Amino acid sequence: MASRAAVLLASAVAALTVPGYASxxxxxxxxxxxxxxxxxxxxxxxxxxxxxxxxxxxxxxxxxxxxxxxxxxxxxxxxxxxxxxxxxxxxxxxxxxxxxxxxxxxxxxxxxxxxxxxxxxxxxxxxxxxxxxxxxxxxxxxxxxxxxxxxxxxxxxxxxxxxxxxxxxxxxxxxxxxxxxxxxxxxxxxxxxxSRVIGRGMQLNAGSQHASGDYLLFLHADTQLPSSWQRDAYRTLCRPGVVVGAFPFGLDVVQDSSHSKRQFQSVGGFPEFPLLEDVEMLRRLKRHGHVGITEGSGVITSARRFRKHGYLKVTSLNTFILLAYQMGVHPDTLAVWYYGRKVPDKD
Structure with missing residues (x-):
């Protein structure tokens, strides 16, 4: 009986391991x-x-x-x-x-x-x-x-x-x-x-190079523009001294007509960072003029991340990342802290 049980067990193990190994x-x-x-x-x-x-x-x-x-x-x-x-x-x-x-x-x-x-x-x-x-x-x-x-x-x-x-x-x-x-x-x-498209900055630069219009709008996929966004953006960008515009709650729009792309290119576009590429690009643009905030309705961004991780945790992490960047921590290191994984080499 014991011998038969051993045979049956061996058969069962083989049935599990052989198909598994083949797969x-x-x-x-x-x-x-x-x-x-x-x-x-x-x-x-x-x-x-x-x-x-x-x-x-x-x-x-x-x-x-x-x-x-x-x-x-x-x-x-x-x-x-x-x-x-x-x-x-x-x-x-x-x-x-x-x-x-x-x-x-x-x-x-x-x-x-x-x-x-x-x-x-x-x-x-x-x-x-x-x-x-x-x-x-x-x-x-x-x-x-x-x-x-x-x-x-x-x-x-x-x-x-x-x-x-x-x-x-x-x-x-x-x-x-x-x-x-x-x-x-x-x-x-x-x-x-x-290796060239891992970071958002590289992706945004690639998109801007293929853009054919006079204006550049950079928008997160989980964000909806207000119905009056074109009018609000145009009015903001036409104000003398403004080189870049933003809707309330963030996300950038870059300058007017023929001057817009030149201004974007003059600061080298987005830095090829895996994180905070928008923060650094705005910092560079501020050397050339002001950041205009549109009047009227703001953009509506998905609260999915806040619901998943909690408002306090997400806000605290974002604030910490920004402070660390201002203190000189490299964006590659910050991306590891933020995403919890190693950022691939760019070379």
Missing amino acids: YRRKRWLKSRRQRVIVFTRYPAPGTTKSRLIPALGEQGAALAQLHMTDAILHEAGRLQQRNPEDLSVEVRYHGGTQEDMRYWLERRTGISCWWRVQEGEDLGQKMANAFKDAFREGTENVVLVGSDIPAITADILEEALQTLNSSQEEDVCVLGPAIDGGYYLVGLNRQTD
């Missing part, structure tokens, strides 16, 4: 490929996904919409993978659910060979940056990242983005898929670009 080897094999498509999604659990669709579809219907859209984009990624079976891997970065949930959903999926891991970071920007950094650290050369709720995306679109990155390996190139609402549905980087 580990498969994941390492996929990670080693030169090109990668990363799909950001939520695990489609009722009540936690597509909340804006719940009033129309119900919790179950909204979850099914999330499921079908993720499945659709994975189908297209799989089609592209079949064109480059030895060169392209597909990674799913998920939020919500567990590893077991994801394994049950995706492990036996046909038409695609993919793996999955949880999204890491405080907000979407950090999660995206971490996904890119992990891919490049694992040896990938070209990475395209897309969200799961883009029904119109195709294998051809993904392939075009990767080909653009592949043809520019010696340059720091960023590929963006422009959306109708002014945002973007796809972002791609190659290894050369990675």
Whole structure:
């Protein structure tokens, strides 16, 4: 009896370890490929996904919409993978659910060979940056990242983005898929670009270089402008002596018409800091003129961070970071204190 129990136990251990080892080897094999498509999604659990669709579809219907859209984009990624079976891997970065949930959903999926891991970071920007950094650290050369709720995306679109990155390996190139609402549905980087876009200052400078208008508005993704923002900003920037404007509660707008970009460029744009790039840029601009505060309604910024960590903790940390910066602590060190992780080298 004891002997039979030992055999059964050994069989159970083998059943657990052999598939686990095979999965580990498969994941390492996929990670080693030169090109990668990363799909950001939520695990489609009722009540936690597509909340804006719940009033129309119900919790179950909204979850099914999330499921079908993720499945659709994975189908297209799989089609592209079949064109480059030895060169392209597909990674799913998920939020919500567990590893077991994801394994049950995706492990036996046909038409695609993919793996999955949880999204890491405080907000979407950090999660995206971490996904890119992990891919490049694992040896990938070209990475395209897309969200799961883009029904119109195709294998051809993904392939075009990767080909653009592949043809520019010696340059720091960023590929963006422009959306109708002014945002973007796809972002791609190659290894050369990675070290140049980690900090917000570098990202803001890259955006300003591609701007075609006479005015520059820098706005956080979780902030909404008042309905009168154009009028208020223009009046503020037209005031003699003003070189930069700000709405109440922060976020900068830079000078008027033909003088605006020259003023921005004269101070070197945003410093390539991982943190406090806006504070340093404003400090430099103050040498050339005043900071004008718009009249009327201010911007409305999401209180998500305050609700999550508490008003006192967030305010105290922000104040401490600013004081430390004024005392000469380098922004790279402050970023480690603020984000709780090492900032990648810029070289």
